[in-house]
C-alpha cells in the first residue's frame with residue numbers, strides 16, 4: 107500500500123523525473139521523503155523561485171517535467187514568478203505545495219490563504235488533492251503539463267492526506283501520445299501547392315520545434331528546400347547557426363529586425379514552424395498579410411493569441427506536418443536575388459564582436475572558451491539582447507533564457523539545474539550585476555552541490571537596459587544606477603572561486619580554469635556604463 111505522497115512521487119518517477127527542488131516546511135516533509143524513496147533526488151535551494159528555475163534547467167537537459175516543492179503560505183508565494191515564467195516559457199513543471207487540511211482551514215488563519223486562487227491565472231491547472239484519486243490526479247497533472255503547449259500544473263496537498271494510505275490505488279503511468287500529422291484534405295493540398303510554387307520561401311522557427319524534439323527534421327526541410335530560417339531566441343540552434351541558411355535570431359533587437367523584416371515583406375511563402383510570438387517585440391505583431399502571401403503554420407496548440415494571422419493552420423507534430431507538406435515535392439533553388447545571403451552578411455557585420463574589450467568581446471571570448479557541447483544561460487537585461495544576437499548555437503537547448511516573461515534572476519538557477527541534470531556538459535551562466543544580486547543566495551546552493559558552473563557577470567553598476575530606455579525617452583537619471591559590488595570577494599565568501607577580469611586573455615583563462623575546477627567560479631567582467639549604446 108502507498109500513501110498519497112508516495113503515489114504522486116511514483117507517478118513523477120514514471121515520467122522520467124529524477125530531480126526535485128525546493129525548501130521544505132513542516133507541511134511537506136512526507137512529500138520530500140516520498141520523492142527520495144521513489145528515486146527522485148531532492149535539492150535544497152535558498153529561494154523557492156530559484157528552485158522553480160532550476161527545475162526548468164533540469165527539464166531542458168532531460169526532457170522530463172521539472173518538480174518544485176514548497177510549503178504553504180510564504181513558501182508557495184515565493185515561487186509565483188517562477189510559475190509565471192514556466193507558463194510563459196512553456197515549461198512542463200509540477201508544483202507541489204502543502205496546505206492545511208480543508209476542515210482545519212475553516213477555523214485557522216495563520217499562513218492560510220487560497221493558493222489555487224493565486225496560481226490559477228499562471229498555471230495550466232491547479233488541483234486540490236483528494237482521497238481516493240491520487241493515481242488519476244498525477245496522471246492528469248503530467249498529461250496537462252506536457253501536452254500541447256507545455257506549462258506548469260499545481261497540486262495542493264493537504265498535510266494529513268499526504269501521509270494517509272490510499273487503499274486500491276494503482277501504479278500511475280505516463281505515456282506520450284504519438285505524433286499527430288495533418289489530415290489529408292483541401293487545406294493540406296492548398297499548402298502543398300503554395301510550397302511547390304514558392305520562389306522566395308522563408309521559415310520562422312520557434313520553441314515548439316525544440317520541445318517536440320523535431321529540430322533535425324526542420325533543419326533537413328530547410329536544407330532540402332533551400333529555405334532561409336529565422337529563429338526566435340529560444341529556437342536558436344534548430345538549424346546550426348553556421349549554416350548559410352541561418353539568418354540568426356529575432357526577438358528584441360530593432361537592429362536585427364531592420365535586416366530581417368525586408369525578407370519577411372518580400373517572401374512569397376511564409377512557413378511558421380512551432381513559432382510562438384510570445385517571445386517577440388511589437389514589430390512582430392501582424393507582420394504579414396495572408397491575403398497577399400500564403401502563410402502556412404504548424405503549431406503544437408491552436409493559436410488563439412491574435413498576434414499574427416495565417417492562411418493554413420495545422421495543429422499537431424511539426425515534424426510530421428512538414429513531412430506531409432513536402433511529400434512528393436522536389437526542392438529547388440530559391441531567392442534568385444540573393445537577398446537572404448546579403449541579410450546574413452549584414453547581420454554578422456551589424457553585430458560584429460571584434461572589439462578589444464566590452465560586452466561583445468566578453469560574449470565572443472566565452473564562446474571561444476566554451477566547448478561545442480557546452481550550455482550557456484543568460485539573464486535579462488541589455489547583455490541578453492546583445493548576447494542573443496551574437497552567440498552561435500550549434501544545437502538547440504544550448505542557450506537557455508527567459509525570453510517570454512523575460513525575468514531577471516533566471517540565469518544562475520537555470521545553469522544550476524542544467525548542470526545537475528547533465529553533469530558531463532560544461533555550463534556557463536551570463537548575468538547582469540543587478541540580476542545576479544537578486545539570486546546571490548544560490549551561490550551557496552552551488553557550493554553545496556559542488557558544481558563547477560562558471561558565472562560571468564557584466565559589471566556596469568547599472569540597470570543598463572532600463573537606463574538606456576530612460577535616457578532615450580528623455581527622463582532624468584533616476585533609480586537605475588547603483589554601487590559596485592566586489593563579486594570576486596562575494597564568491598569566495600560563499601565557498602567558490604572569484605576573479606575580476608578586464609581583458610580577453612584573462613577572461614578566456616578564467617573560463618577554462620573554472621570549467622575544470624571542483625566548485626563554482628564567478629567571473630566579474632568589468633565594463634563601462636552605457637556600453638550598449640547603439641548595439642542592438
Ligand SMILES: Cc1ncc(C[n+]2csc(CCOP(=O)(O)OP(=O)(O)O)c2C)c(N)n1
Nearest residue numbers: 487488489513514538539540541569570571
Ligand atoms: C524580476 C524583474 N524585475 C524587473 C525587470 C525589468 N528589467 C529588465 S532588464 C532590467 C535591468 C537588469 O540589469 P542588469 O541585471 O544589471 O543587466 P543589464 O541591463 O545591466 O545588462 C530590469 C530592471 C525584469 N525584467 N525582471
Ligand SMILES: [Mg+2]
Nearest residue numbers: 538539568570
Ligand atoms: Mg547591469
